[in-house]
Amino acid sequence: MSLRLGGAVALAAAYVAFTAVPALAGPTLDAVKSKGQLTCGVNTGLPGFSSPDSQGKWTGLDVDICKAVAAVILNDTTKIRYTPLSAQQRLTALQSGEIDLLVRNTTWSLTRDAQGLDFAPPVYYDGQGLMVAKSLGVTSAKQLDGATVCVQPGTTTELNLADWFRAHNLSFKPVVIEALDEVNAAFFAGRCDVLTTDISGLAGVRASVATKPDDFIILPEVMSKEPLAPVVRHGDNQWRDIVSWTIYALIEAEEKGITQANIDAKLKDPDPSVQRLLGVQGDLGTGLGVDKAWAYRAIKAVGNYGEIFERNIGKKTPLKLDRGLNALWTNGGLMYAPPIR
Template sequence: MSFGMAAMFSAAPAADASTLDDIRTRDHLVCGVTEGTPGFAEVAANGAWKGLDIDFCEALAVAVLGRRDAVRYRVVSPANRFQVLAGREVDVLPRANAMTLSRDTEHGVRFVGTLFHDGQGILVRRGHTVASVLELSGASVCVMAGTGAQEGFERYFQMRKMRYQLVTAEQWPDTVKTYADGACTLLTGDMTLLASERSRLPDPGEHVILPELVAKEPLGPIVRQGDDRWFSVVRWTLEALIAAEELGITSQNIDSLRNSPNTDIRRFQGEEADLGRPLGLARDWSYRVVKQVGNYGELFDRNVGARSPLALERGVNNLWTRGGLMSAAPLR
């Protein structure tokens, strides 16, 4: 037998193993999360996990098992997350990395979709009355030395022939302190990181994250290669959260929309068609998800948006009908 054929046969058992069956056998989902990520995955004072990543894991648990509490969490790190997933220690990584060609082809994983559009942003004091990055030519910026953030900022400004002055530090806490002390006009880093740091400043309301992104980083769920059935469940759960917001379905009004004249709403509720059967789920799985967890807008607002300490604008994470990038494939 050739080496190529041997490799093909040795890989077959992993593809045959069903994550969906494993979850049902153990009666809970195992989610791999990065601990201490405000707004996304953190442990609250009462010991319970909370955040956007957590809510998405709970949505999956509802879709498969009908209960949002049927989840166990495994803390993973950037160094081991793909190995942990490949080793079947977790069923899904809810928001681990942005998709790149190398990550999508070299780690035995599949990127499902985008749960959150992150990217490199810019924080500035409200007193500067700046509405756009394009108004910042000549500004000084605090940035970690030798990082992708420095490279991304320089590339963005140079392409637009804008002047700038770098104020660098070797560590992120020192970079933030330099900005807080007023030694630079701007602070640049991942948008979610900027929002977290802003919430800890003495007067968060006096600092604004500008709408433009210096670089984009779409983040979303990742599953193992070779399990198309589970991939479909994760993908269509994500699509259902977004579709519910598009249709105006929330956790508060979903019951009042029973027998709606809108065919798409009736289909979403499981009244018009059985969309759960091809996924191996209950007929009303998407109804249960929104009833227990909410739609995408509800998840965003309470974890990272207006109702959270991060107070992020929807921006690119808004629906496509409101100028954002979030859109759902039709559930039909």
């Protein structure tokens, strides 16, 4: 190959590598556009993540992720049908096509990933915990030998519980109840000594269900890793990309100081990375199958990731959760967006 020809080939390769290629239309995107509505599977009622008020208005961190995706695709956060699903129903509902997107405090695991599901980036890094009444007189999970434990079936929670007790040579008696409100009611009625689920869920239940929240403690042991992430059907790469990059855009917005309130002013920010994110420079939406203002709409609709966190589960909410692992990578957390360019 001549030097001239080699240079031409290299130039062509570079052009292809750095030029956005229009995405092939995917079945889920087409379906959402056709019906003019996003069907989002959510929890039946988990304070801080997804729960309806007395008027049927849904709020929470997971709900805001649904809204961000709807803003990207439909430019309207009201065009969402929230489908409340139990732990046992959720994955079947997604695989059957009943819902377009599952954002329901679902743990990303190898088994689930291999079952015809694809996961977007985690929106909350959690861990499984145990809650007891202070009157039980225990301060560590290692004191729970022989305890009765309320747990939902069909969850990683149920599996982790058995693993942890077995690993520590402890016994327990499971009280298995499918409905979330019923398992919570059973615990507060004294049918079991312990309630177990993700620590964020325990904080939400204690704040919203317990008559006297201060009478209950979450024990210090963290029993597992629980990266909670939105889920899509396997094989629809375009839809997974849209959901994933919507989440990354919310994280990047926090890192760049872009908020729901200042985003219009940020359109004049000279920072090239801000201009690319907001669609002022270039057109990164083409590769996803959306327009160049996709990230602008998501951030304008729900704010950046930090705003979503603080509004729904942060220190000024009943859950009073620290950022912890969910802080930006620049602050010692795990929230990190790949380059948006």
